[in-house]
Amino acid sequence: MDGDSVLFSLRLSFQVALGATTLVVLVGTPLAYLLAMRQFRGKDLLDILLTLPLVLPPTVTGYYLIVLFGRKGAIGALVYQVTGFSIMFTWYAAVLASFVVALPLMIKASRAAIEAVDKNLINASYTLSHGALETAVRVILPLARRGIIAGAVLSFARALGEFGATLMVAGNIPGRTDTMPIAIYSKVSSGDWSTAHLMVIIFTVLSGLVLYTSNKLGKRIF
C-alpha cells in the first residue's frame, strides 16, 4: 500500500478535471451559443467535428491529439520551436485530453438549453435596444443556466474519469501524470490489489459526492 501515491493521484485527478471543466465552460458555452443561435457556412461540419470525440474510441481522439500537439505535430512543433516546451507527457496534456473528450457533453447540454429559451424574450430584449451580446449575457445565458450547469457537471464527471486519450498523450508516469483511473490500471497490472482496492473505493465515494453536491447545488440555484 502506498498512501502518498494514492493521495497524489487523487489530487492530480481533481486538478485535471477542474482545469478541463474551466476550459470546457469557457470554450463550450460560446460554441453552444453559436451553434444554437447563428446560421453560417460549415455549421454542420463544425457540429460533427465537435461531437466526434463523443463517439470515437478515446485512443483515436488521443491519436489525433498526438498528431496535432506532439513534438512533431502541426501545432506542437511550432510551440516547441518557439518555447522549447512540449505539452506531451505533462499533466497539461491530461487537461487537454479531458477537455476535448468532455467538450461535446458541454456543447450538447448547453446548446439544447439555449435553443429552448423563449424566442419572444430574445426579441423583447432587442426591441428594448439591447444588442446581441448584451442579450446573450443578460437574457439567454441566465435563462439557459440550468443546462449550462448540467453540462459543466457532466463535463467534470467525464474529465475525472478520462482514461484512454489521457494515457496516449500524458502517459503513465508515476508521480507526474498518473491520474486515478490510470493509477488504478497500473496498480492492477502490477498486482498491487490492495492499493487498487482503496483507490476504487475512494474514487467511487468521491464521484458519488460530486453528484450529490451538484444535485444540492441545482436545487439551491433554481
Add this chain to the structure above:
Amino acid sequence: MGLAVELRKKVNGFALDVAWEIGNELVVLFGFSGAGKSLTLQLIAGLLTPDDGRVQLGEEVYFDSRQGVNVPPQRRSFGYLFQDLALFPHMRTLENIMYGATGIAKGERLDRARGILKAFHLEGLERKFPAEISGGEKQRVAFARALIRSPAVLLLDEPFSSLDNPLRLEMRRFLIEVRKEFGIPVVLVTHDLVEACTLADRMIVYSRGKIAQVGAVAHVLNCPVDGEVELLVNRRNLDLPPHLCVQGPTGRLG
C-alpha cells in the same frame, strides 16, 4: 411623428402585401387570426426582414429594400408589447423595467424607473418576480418596460387577449391613459371588435395579407367595403357604445 410602412413578405405560402401610414393616433390593425397583423408588427420592429418595402418613422428610414437600408431592431425606436408580454422570468419587476431604460443616463435610470412604477401603480412590487404578480400587474410592468425610454411609437400585439373580461376593460382604460400621457402613435393588433371599437381612432382591416379597408371605426362598421369586412365587423351580437352606431357617411376610404 408619422409612421409609414410598405411591406411585402412571403412566409410558408402566405403572402403579406400592405402599405399604410399613420399620424399621432391610435390605429387598430383588425382582422381574423392569420391575416398578417402580427407579422406586420414584427416587420415594422425589425424582428423579421421584409422581402421588400419600406419602414419610415418621421424622417428616419429604418428599412428600405431599394436603398439596402435595414436598421437592426435594437436601434429602432419602438415600444413593443408581445402577446405573452415576454417579461424576463429571471428578473424582478424593477429589473425588468430598468432593462428597458436604455439610452437614459445611468444616474437618471433609477429615478425614471421609480417615477414610472408610481405612475403605473406598481409600487411595492419592485422585488417581485413576474411569477409572483397578478395578470394586470404583469401587463402594467410590460407597459412600463416598453415605455420607460420614451419610444416614438407603441406597437401592441394583442396584449389583452389572454385577460379575463373585467381586467381587459381595466387595461383598455389604462391604454387610453397611457396614450394621453405619452402622446405617441399606437398601433394595436386585435381581432376583438369591441376592443377595436372602444380604442381606435382609425381602423385598418386586414384580410389574407392585404388591406381590405381603412377608415374611422364608425365608417368601417357602417359601410363595410365588401362581404368579408361585413362578416368581420358583424355587430349583431355586440353591445356597442351609441356614438358608434350612428350611420356614417357612405363614401369609401382608402
